[in-house]
Amino acid sequence: MSLIGTEVLPFTAQAYHKGDFVEVTEENFKGKWSVVCFYPADFTFVCPTELGDLQDQYATLKDLGVEVYSVSTDTHFTHKAWHDHSDTINKIEYVMIGDPSQKISRNFDVLDEEEGLADRGTFIIDPDGVIQTVEINAGGIGRDASSLVNKIKAAQYVRKNPGEVCPAKWEEGSETLTPGLDLVGKI
Numbered sequence: 001m002s003l004i005g006t007e008v009l010p011f012t013a014q015a016y017h018k019g020d021f022v023e024v025t026e027e028n029f030k031g032k033w034s035v036v037c038f039y040p041a042d043f044t045f046v047c048p049t050e051l052g053d054l055q056d057q058y059a060t061l062k063d064l065g066v067e068v069y070s071v072s073t074d075t076h077f078t079h080k081a082w083h084d085h086s087d088t089i090n091k092i093e094y095v096m097i098g099d100p101s102q103k104i105s106r107n108f109d110v111l112d113e114e115e116g117l118a119d120r121g122t123f124i125i126d127p128d129g130v131i132q133t134v135e136i137n138a139g140g141i142g143r144d145a146s147s148l149v150n151k152i153k154a155a156q157y158v159r160k161n162p163g164e165v166c167p168a169k170w171e172e173g174s175e176t177l178t179p180g181l182d183l184v185g186k187i
Contacts (some may be wrong), residue, residue, distance in 0.1 A: 122143060
C-alpha cells in the first residue's frame with residue numbers, strides 16, 4: 001500500500017541536534033513542511049555524501065519553510081560520535097534521529113528486515129503531517145538533494161492552488177495545468 005496521502009504514524013525517538021540530545025515525535029512534522037531522509041548507517045560511504053549534500057540545500061529548504069530530519073537505525077549517541085569525527089557530518093545543522101527500535105523505519109516502510117537497516121528513503125510531509133512524496137533508492141544509489149527544492153515548491157503550489165497541477169519539469173513561475181475535459185488528449 002502506498003504511503004502517499006497518509007498521516008505519519010506515531011513515534012517517539014531520541015535525536016542529535018546542534019550539540020544536544022532532543023526528543024522527536026510525529027508532532028514535530030506538523031505545522032510546517034518537513035523532509036525526512038532515511039539512510040542505512042552512520043560511518044559508511046554513500047551516506048555521508050548524501051547527508052552533506054542535504055546540508056548544502058538546508059538554507060534553501062529553510063527559506064521555503066521546510067525542516068529536515070535524517071533517520072537511521074543507529075542511536076542518537078552514534079550520531080553524535082559521527083558528528084564529532086567526520087568533517088562532512090560535523091557541518092550538519094538539521095536533526096539526526098536515532099531509530100534503534102526500527103519503529104520509524106517500519107512506519108515509513110523503508111526497513112530492510114534482513115539487514116536491520118533503513119533503505120534510502122526520502123519523504124516530503126505537508127504541514128498536516130501527511131506524506132506527499134516518497135522516493136526510495138537501492139543502497140548503492142545516492143540521492144541528489146537539489147531535486148527536493150522543486151518538488152517542495154510544486155507540493156506547496158498545489159496545496160495553495162487546489163485544482164491546479166504541476167507538469168513534469170515544472171519550475172516556480174512556470175505554467176501549471178487545470179485538469180478538465182478541455183485538456184483530454186491535447187497534452
